[in-house]
Amino acid sequence: MCGGKVSISALRGYTVSLADKDFLLEMHQPRWTSSWVWVGFVVSFFTLQGALGIALFWGWWWLALPAIPVLAHLMHAHLVAFHEASHGTLCPNPRVNDFFGMFIGMLSFMSLSLYRATHHSHHAYLATERDEELWPFNVPGTPRWLRCLAAGAELSLGLLYTPALFLRAFLRSGSPVQNPSVRHRIWMELAFMAAVWAAILTATAWLNGWGYFLVLFLIPALLAGSMQSTRKYIEHMGLAGSTPLSATRSIITPGPVGRLIAFSLFNEPFHGVHHKYARLPQDALPCFAGELSPTRPEELSPYPSYRVAFCEMIKTLSDPRVGPQWQTASQHCLPPAQAPQRLAAG
Numbered sequence: 529m530c531g532g533k534v535s536i537s538a539l540r541g542y543t544v545s546l547a548d549k550d551f552l553l554e555m556h557q558p559r560w561t562s563s564w565v566w567v568g569f570v571v572s573f574f575t576l577q578g579a580l581g582i583a584l585f586w587g588w589w590w591l592a593l594p595a596i597p598v599l600a601h602l603m604h605a606h607l608v609a610f611h612e613a614s615h616g617t618l619c620p621n622p623r624v625n626d627f628f629g630m631f632i633g634m635l636s637f638m639s640l641s642l643y644r645a646t647h648h649s650h651h652a653y654l655a656t657e658r659d660e661e662l663w664p665f666n667v668p669g670t671p672r673w674l675r676c677l678a679a680g681a682e683l684s685l686g687l688l689y690t691p692a693l694f695l696r697a698f699l700r701s702g703s704p705v706q707n708p709s710v711r712h713r714i715w716m717e718l719a720f721m722a723a724v725w726a727a728i729l730t731a732t733a734w735l736n737g738w739g740y741f742l743v744l745f746l747i748p749a750l751l752a753g754s755m756q757s758t759r760k761y762i763e764h765m766g767l768a769g770s771t772p773l774s775a776t777r778s779i780i781t782p783g784p785v786g787r788l789i790a791f792s793l794f795n796e797p798f799h800g801v802h803h804k805y806a807r808l809p810q811d812a813l814p815c816f817a818g819e820l821s822p823t824r825p826e827e828l829s830p831y832p833s834y835r836v837a838f839c840e841m842i843k844t845l846s847d848p849r850v851g852p853q854w855q856t857a858s859q860h861c862l863p864p865a866q867a868p869q870r871l872a873a874g
Contacts (some may be wrong), residue, residue, distance in 0.1 A: 555812040558620030562794065562810055566609045566618060566628065569792075573602040577744050586744055596748050601728070601792065604759075605751030606632050608794045616808045630717065634724055636749070637691040639717040645705045648696045651806050655764065655775040655851040659699040660704060662764060665850045672763050672847055679848045683761065687753030739784040762837045763799045766844025768852050772803035773827035775851070778820050780830040789834070797834075 534676065576599055577729040583591040597642045612618040613629025629640040657667055664670040664678055682689040698705050698714060705711055716810040732741045762777055769775040780795035790797045800820045810818070831837040 554809055555815060556805070556809070557810060558617065559811075562609075562612055563619040563628070565672050565791075565794070565811075566606075566612075569602055569605050569609070573599070573606070576602065581740060583742060590741060596743070597751065599748040600751035600755060600839070604750055604755040605634075605757045605792050605794070607636060607752060608796050610636065610638065610640070610795055611641070612649075612810055614640060614647055614800060615806060617807065627670075630844070633717075634745070637687070637721065637725075638694065639714050639721065641710060641717055642694050642698055642714045645707075645714070646694050647708055649697075649704050650668070651803065653768065654772070655770045657853060658704075658761045661693070661760075663693065663696070663732060663852045664771060665848050666853070668853050668856075675848045676845070679761075679765075680847055681753060681871070682757045685750070685753065686757035687749050690753065690756065691824070719730065732868055758838070759793070761845075762834065762841050763850060764850055766842050767828075767850060768855060769826050770852050771827070773820065773822055774824075776800045776803055777828060777833075777841070778830040779834055779837055780817060780820070786833070800828075800830075827868075837840050 540798040580595045619625035633640045646660050650659050653659045767775050776799045778800040794810040795813040801813045801816045
């Protein structure tokens with residue numbers, strides 16, 4: 529059900545431009561669905577961590593190895609939940625929403641207030657030079673070697689690269705974060721995060737628990753950071769537009785596996801819908817899948833799987849760039865791989 533009243537299947541072809549405003553307003557109403565989904569992921573995450581810790585204690589490494597990728601995927605789900613919290617849609621209660629977001633951010637080296645303030649540029653100036661999240665790929669004139677180095681670092685060390693990217697936006701001259709009260713709050717969150725991690729690392733050293741820290745947190749977190757970066761690149765890398773359907777790749781995979789993946793990622797695969805309606809709760813995104821149908825030649829149809837979209841994205845990494853400003857600056861188009869894709873492709 530969409531919002532508890534309308535089935536997703538009945539609205540696959542739904543177009544908001546033809547809908548009544550009451551329905552759109554209803555779909556935007558905050559609800560607790562995302563909160564309970566996230567709580568379920570939290571319980572699953574700590575249960576799996578506990579089981580993994582027991583396996584390590586008894587030396588059952590053969591159980592630990594297959595558990596690490598699952599733990600990493602759950603961490604990736606938490607990162608998407610953090611994104612939801614930044615939009616205020618993880619929980620209908622603003623204080624609880626921000627508490628959840630700060631808790632997730634603290635464990636992933638991210639300030640919720642910094643992410644929220646900077647992420648605004650990604651929606652307001654999608655794929656343009658003012659989009660802080662796509663730097664340096666959206667700035668014509670940036671050397672190719674630097675862009676390739678940045679892409680390699682982000683895809684392999686997203687756990688560290690992403691916080692550094694947002695800190696750059698915060699600390700650089702001309703930062704988009706100008707409000708003094710917001711900047712003060714960000715500094716407070718960063719200081720609190722540093723204190724918490726100092727305590728965690730001190731306790732780990734005191735107990736000589738580095739092996740547990742490595743397997744229970746660091747390795748899965750590094751994998752989760754790479755998953756997050758890879759998904760971000762699938763959503764945007766190499767695209768030459770600046771509108772929701774020309775600057776994003778959306779994924780609609782039919783069948784139970786596709787729905788499960790979308791569910792575990794808070795329906796982030798419906799990314800074009802999210803960029804059209806940034807405040808739409810994640811459980812309502814599939815209701816507007818019809819909004820992903822292209823109406824102009826430069827717009828992209830949804831991809832049938834992450835595999836197809838990934839193969840399309842990977843071709844662009846030899847010269848990673850984003851946004852129409854590159855065409856104006858270099859007088860040539862992006863690689864042919866960026867032609868609009870049809871849902872039936874692959």
